[in-house]
Amino acid sequence: MAESSSGELRIGVYVCHCGLNIAGTVDCDAVARFAEGLANVVISKENEYICSEPGQQLIQDDIKEHGLNRVVVASCSPRLHEPTFRRACSQAGLNPYLMEMANLREQCSWVHSSQPREATEKAKDLVKAAISRVRALEPQEEMKVPVAKSSLVIGGGVAGIQAALDLADSGYQVYLVEKKPSIGGIMAQLDKTFPTMDCSI
Amino acid sequence: MMDVGRHPRVKVLTLSEVTSVKGYVGNFDVTVHKKARLVDENECTACGICTEDCPVVMPDEFNMGLSSRKAIYIPFPQAVPSAYVINPEECLGSDPIICGKCMKACEKGCIDFDMKDREIELKVGTVIVATGMDVYDPQEMDEYGYTRYENVITSMEFERLINAGGPTKGEIIRFTDRRAPRSIAFIQCVGSRSSKKGGPYCSNICCMNTVKDTLMLKEHYPEMDVKVFYIDIMAFGKGFEDLFRRSKGEGVRYIRGLPGQIREDPDTKNLVLTVENTATNELEKHDAEMVVLSLGVKPREDAKGTQEMLTLQTTSDGFYLEAHPKLQPVDSATKGIFFAGCAESPKDIKDSVTQASASSARAMRLMNSGEITIEAITAIVNEKKCKVCGICVKVCPYNAITLDKDNKIPAHVNEAACSGCGTCAAECPTDAITMRHFTDIQIESQIDSILEEDPADKILTFACNWCSYAGADFAGVSRLQYPPQVRLIRTMCSGRVDKKFIWRAFEKGAPVVLVSGCHFGDCHYIDANHWTQKRIEKIWKRMKKLGIRKERLQLEWISAAEGVRFSGVMKKMAELKATVTSEEIEDTRRLLEKQKRGK
Amino acid sequence: MRQRIKVLAFLCNWAPWSCYTGMGEQWIPVPGEVNVIRVICAARVSTPLLLKAFEKGADGVLIVGCRTDNCQHGTGPDLAERNIDHTREILDLLGLERERVQFTYYLAHESEKLSSDLHRFVEKMETFGKSPVSG
Amino acid sequence: MTDYDKDLSLIIKETGIYQCLDCGKCTGACPVAETGKPFSPRLAASRVIEKGDSDPYVQDFIWACLTCGRCDDRCPSGVKFSNFVRLLRSRWIDSGKPGVYSHGGAMFSLMRMMSSPGIRQNRKGFIPAEVKTLSEGKVMYFVGCLPYFDVFFKNLNLNMVRIAVNSLKILNRCNIEPVVLDNERCCGHDLFWAGDQKGFARLAKESYEDIKDHGVEEIITSCPECFYSFSEIFPQVIEGFDLKITHIYELIEEQLKKETDNFGLKLLPLQATLKDSCRLSYYKNTSQALRNISGQIPGLDIIETPDSKIGDFCCGNSAWVGCGAHSKSIQMKRLKASLATGSDLLVTSCPKCLIHLQCTMKDFCDDGSIEIKDMVSLFADALD
Structure with missing residues (x-):
């Protein structure tokens, strides 16, 4: 089991197919292989449905096994599944604010379905930008406030x-x-x- | 109705309007304006003696103007609170020389002309928006003759006529000769499913309402000839199809086709409907002694005011937009605010009740734990860097920042009140404010990454989380195609977009930059987008001074429902990008680099 | 090169058509500018048809009928003259010469007269020049 | 799929035919259907989707439609039936088939002749000496076909040019000396609506250049079709079109507001009924102007026909396309409705309504007669 020494960035990238929603247009394998080559990326994987239970489990296992301290999920809109993946990271002991999403579905595969080549290039770029951002992320603690009943x-x-x-x-x-x-x-x-x-x- | 009126934990505030809602989930500060009833609602026993002496006669709106009431009245017998009310605009006043008759009549002395409007302050944890809907006004669709023919009535008027408690005690009568019609025709989709008049949506309730009406007619008047003209009968709910078949079984004729026009026989006042029977492709003329227009539903006229007050969003048809159409159907995008009933979309009583229960459950889920976590995206002040200038205090939409200029006490953020829009961080001249999870470095690293390769080919776009990013998602859900060069950087609010982000983008070779946010009035952070506008205008001025074409920086407001608009703007940006030459980009880069060195 | 004049001659089936076939029998040439259309009677050529001819680029239109007392159908020449008057008023408004449309009549044996009239009509049209209407 | 089919599917898409909900409201409002002719815009639309436009029902439909716009107005789905018909006519014409024209196509010959660059018309003869016009200037009065109508419909004794003369008098009275062109070319409205889009484009180009050559910046017209053509169709084919288009009603309304003595209009103690023009009411949505102006004439008592409030019934024909039994039936209905109001006068906005109703009254109507006058001339009567 790999251990991460403090200060060293260890990023895991997960490119979701979302069935054919993303994979029907974007060459997910190419995107994952591209991400693999970027600095600090320890592992880069494809998955058919990363939001599914086995998908989340995969991320959690990798966090533990590979000592990931940053996660990039390249799937759908963070407006939809950011809470899902934050929770998954959190359960695996990673601060949820060290996870970042790249929106390959709503803002890439669905809107460029007639241009698969360009969409794949864009997807790589989106993952790259997310990786750049995730490098700069810091752990955060959430505050609790009272609620009027x-x-x-x-x-x-x-x-x-x-x-x-x-x-x-x-x-x-x-x-x-x-x-x-x-x-x-x-x-x-x-x-x-x-x-x-x-x-x- | 009675239950809620009597419930010890429900305070019913009638004649009241919410005038302001401030604060945030779990801690809303609400102001309610309660108009003076001029009758003590606790003391009034609804004996009705006051109304007998009142000399002012007005049309009764509860009965759709089909009967009259006085200026002091009870809206309807079962009203809650069960108390009379005076309409001050109609009332002649308390001056005994002019009137004041009701005061004299009321032995209990419940009538108080000195009663004043009140402002009530409330503190609540959650808000349920159940503002309801309006009914379509058929005057504009005059091919059906509502404004011209007395025997053409609306479904709401029909409802009052057939009601045993209504003005005719449940008798259906024609207005022209006060007898029951021998034949009656219902016209469906009046103000529904229309791109021009009324709403483009199906109003959901009118088909079944008509089915119900026909059954009631057949019960009261078995011999009556009842016809329904329709496009489609939407009988999809539980038990609905059964009811529809019963109506057909009673001999009600359902004719597929809407009349093109209705003409009145000037002598008999009967109506002639010209309609293409689309089942037979024949043009037919149908006589009816009465026509009922089955009215559709539309958003409330004052929906916009509530929307702005609560920073809600609407879909293009004007009903409130839910946070997610499938997964959060009763939540608004603003935490702690929920929808119930027709405010969100047209629905029948069952669905309204279901949704009300759902939203109260959602509200309880928040309130039950007694505390909630706040997303860690708030502002933090670096006190050493703070020059105590006070700009952050001025721009904060939530008054969450305090500082003391006189005593040089640096800015302090009340984290519970901060919603994380980031306007303070963008405006702070000394970069003393950091937005947790949306730091300068985090955003700049995205800019740099996007513009690292082929910058001339990229359309860099800042999109706020609530409107324009959601608008982009909506374009995606709708599969609207736009140029693939678009790259979005998400911030919580357009107010977060620091001017240095924009200069950095141009420095890195961006041909064009777009900043997008919510429309004015829609801003999720009250009015933070006004600061965005001001900031962009300053940058435009500066660009002009430097000789950089100001068109290269665009500002657009795109709402969450405007997917079409989002893709349109992106196409426009692509066209704009095409006009920017590589020399132009290079010139700008050199110019900005020189500037930087100069500093 | 100057463009050749284009003339349309509507020939009534009776006397004028005899003249026309007579021209052939006597080897009298028809001017190259003239295009002949046979109609059952001069009255058949209505105002819309005359206008159509000009729309399609005719520089002149000749309606050739019978003498009034000789018409097979009774009123042909009168109606033809009326249609021509009507058309001429429209030609006036359009700024075209009235004489671009004319009526002549013949008895069945007047082939030579028809021939010389055709020539004269072509010459007359040449003095007007090409019609400004480009067909 | 051939280009030909592609073209048709594009037309179906762009005119919103796929959106039809089959409610039949179009047919229920259609004046042609009401004559008893088997005629349903809805059915024709679905036939085109199913069988293409060579279906016999569709072929008949294309040329029997009046493009009056009543169906467009009623359609809840926003289907553009009239434009659908126009584009199908265009396909018909482009395939080389002759259009189904009334009056032997004479009007179309005139329009096409007027698109010849070399033509030099001579059409200003009707203008009386006391009327002041210019040959160059910023404001132009566009006469339209009126002089031609007087010649062509001589038997109806119409005196159509009085509309132009009275319009010019009103303009002079408003201190406007307008340009009137001796070589004014047709506005092309009917070419466009009869499906000859290429012919229209040619005519529009010549016309526009001519008008611009005379320094014109604004066109005032009294004809609803000229108004519609210049304001809606010209900009579609002329790049950079920059003429201001004003209907004379707008000008009169504005002037009525300005003048303190209400133009000094004199008493016209008459009962009149109104006939709307389809191009003004359905296509430009300005049916109110006719009422505003007639309402200002002292003594004039307006009695509307029952249909007027929901959009007037057609005059039976448009764009000189077809004219058969159903046209006559529509015209008779419209005349009878006018006669039933007991008015002395039928006031029209459109010269063509006037011609069509006059024709039918002369030849077919045994129920009595009513004087038909255009609004401009009626207003001028009150002005004298």
Whole structure:
């Protein structure tokens, strides 16, 4: 088992196929091989679905086995799976802020599907930029703040009423704000309602 | 309704509007403006004696104007709170010479003309947006004659007519001769599924509402000839198809085709519908004694105000945008704010209730633990570098930074209040502020990496996490193609884009640079993007001075829903890039390097 | 090189067509500028057809019919004259010479007269020059 | 797939035909369908998708459509039926087949003749001596086909040029001395809509150059089709098109706002009913102007036909394409609706509505008659 000496960067790169979503356009193997050649990259792998359980396990195993201290996941948008991979790293003992994603799906394979060659070149560039960034990342500690146990519900129609009741029944203080002189909304105006054909109020 | 009114932990604030929401998840500071009811809602027993003496007669909006009420009134019998209300704009006032009759009538003395509007301050951990929807106004679609023919009514008016508690006690009558129509025609998709009038979306509820209406008609008036003109009957919910078949079984005729126009017989006031029966390809004329327009649903007129107040986003149809259409369907992109009901999209009662329960569960999930972790992306001040100039305090949208100029006490960031937009870090003249996880070095290393090879071929784009980066993702989801030279650098807000990032890009040979963020009013960090704009304008001025074409730096606002716009902007950037010559890039590089050396 | 004049002659099936075939029998040559179209009656050549001829680049159009009292159909020459008047007013507006469209009539044996008239018509058109309409 | 098919699929795509929801609202609003002719824009659209445009139903459809735009207005899906028809006509013409024209195609001969560079028309004779015009200047009044109509439709005794004369008088009254060109070429509207796109491009180029040569910067016109053609079609074929296009109604409306004494309009104690033009109401969305102006004439009592509020019924024909029994039926319907208002006067915006309705009234209408007048001349009557 390889040990990382402090200060030495050991980066693991994971290029996801996302089934054919990425691999259908981008030559994932070429991207992984390209990343392999970049400084500080210890391992560079392809995976069919890196967000899957075995995919995450792969990253976790590699962190432990190869002493990775930085991870680059080249898959989809961080808006979708950043929490997933941060959690995976964290569980393997790596500070979650030392993981970076390259968005090969939303911002490469899907939008350049008619130009596979250019898309592959772009994918390499995106991975390279992510590697540059990951080198400069630092571990971070998250802060905890208290949460007020009360809720504001804006609108006193059927949805607002239901939400207010659910919250209040569960023990939270609720403020139900309604513009009109009575709650009830449009529902109150309806006669019988489908599919049960009963009275709405 | 009654349950919520009586619940010990629910404070119902009617005649009230939320005027401001500040703070962040778990710690929202809310201001509510409560209008004076002029009737003490706790004391009023809804006896109704006051209303008998009121001389002001107004159309009753609850009954769609089909009946009248007074200036002091109860909106409807089951109203919560069960109390009367005075509309001050209609009321003649308390002056006994002019009126004041209701005051005299109310023995309990509940009426108080001195009652004032109030501002109520609340502290809440979560917010549920259940602002609902509006109903389409069919006046613009006048081929159906709503403004011209009295016997053309809307589905909402129909609802009040057939309601036993309504103005006609449940009788369907024609307005022209006050008798029940022998034939009635429903027209579907009025204000729905239209690219021109109303919304382009299916309003979800109108088909089943009509099916329900036809069944009620057949129950009350078995002999009535009922026809429904439609494009598609959307009966996809549980039990819906069953109801639709029952309606057909009762003899309701469903005719596929929307009328092109309705004309009125001036003598009988009956209506003639000209319609292509698209099942037979024949043009047919149908007579009906009454026509009901099945109205669609649209976003609330005041949706924009709520959106800006809560920094929400909307889809192109004007309904609020969820954080993720499949995985976070009731969350907004702003943590701690959730959607319920038609504010998010048109839906029926069952779905509204389901979504309300879902969003309250999501809210409870946050509140239950009593504390939440905040993403470690906040600002940190290097006190040694801070010159106590105060710019950071000025630009912070959350008032999260404090410093004391007089006593030379350096800036301090309240981490709980900081949301991590990075505007302070971008503006700080001495680089004393570092954004955790979005440091200068981290961003610069991305710039350098992107421009290391073939810089002349790259379109360097800064995109904010919430709008433009999400817009790019949306372009991806929609498979909209754009030039592959585009490279995005994600920051939390466009306010983070330091001017030195832009100069660095040009120094490294970038032909063009794009800074993109949220539209004004949409900014996830209240108004941080205003600082982006100011900063870019300064850079443009400087570029002009240096003789660098200012077009090479572009600023665009792209929302999360504007995938089409994102790809369009990228195509435009590619065209712009094509106009930049290698000499021009080289000149700029030399010029900037000289500048740097000069310093 | 100057472009050759292009003339269209509509010949009525009866007397004019006899004259025309007579020309052939007597070896009287038809001017090269003239293109002949046989119609059943001079009245067949309506204003739209006349305008069509000019649209397609005709420099002159001659309608050749019968003498009024000799018309097989009764009113052919009168209608032809009316169509010509109508067309001439339009030619006026278009800035084209009125005489670019003309009517003549013959009895069945007047082949030589037809021949000389055709020549004269071509000469007349030559004085007008090519029509400004490029067909 | 051949280029020919590709072209068709592009037309289908660009005019939004694939978006059709089959609601049939187009047919329900169509004046042609209402005459009883088997005619459905919706059905034709789906036939084109299924079978291409050589299908007999489609071929009939292409030339029976009036391109009045009522279906476009009603269509919830934003399908551009009229343009779809125009482009199919264009394919027809490009394949070498002759178009289905009314009046023996005479109007098209005129338009094509007018696109000859060498032509030197002589069409200003109708302008009376007291009217002031220029031969060069910034503002031009575009007369349109009116002088030709008077000659061509002599039997109808129309006096169409009075529209131009009255327009010029109004312009003079607003202190405008406009340019009128002796060699003004046709606006090409009908060539374009009858599918001769190449012919239109040729004509537009000659016309535009001529107009620019006379120093013109703004065109004022009283014809809805000229207005539409210059403001919408010309910019499609002329690169850098930079003429300001004004409809005379806009000018009159503006002037009415400016003049304190309301132009000194005199009393016209008449009942009148209005006929909208498709190009103004459906294509330019300016049907209000006709009402605003007529509403300002003292004594004039406007009684609208029931259809006017939802977009007027067609005059039965457009772009000189076809004219058969269904055209006559539409015109009769429109005349009857006008007669039913009991008005003294039928006021039109478009010269062609005037011609078509006048023709039908003369030849077919036994129900009585009504005087038909254009809006400009009516306004000029009140101005004298």
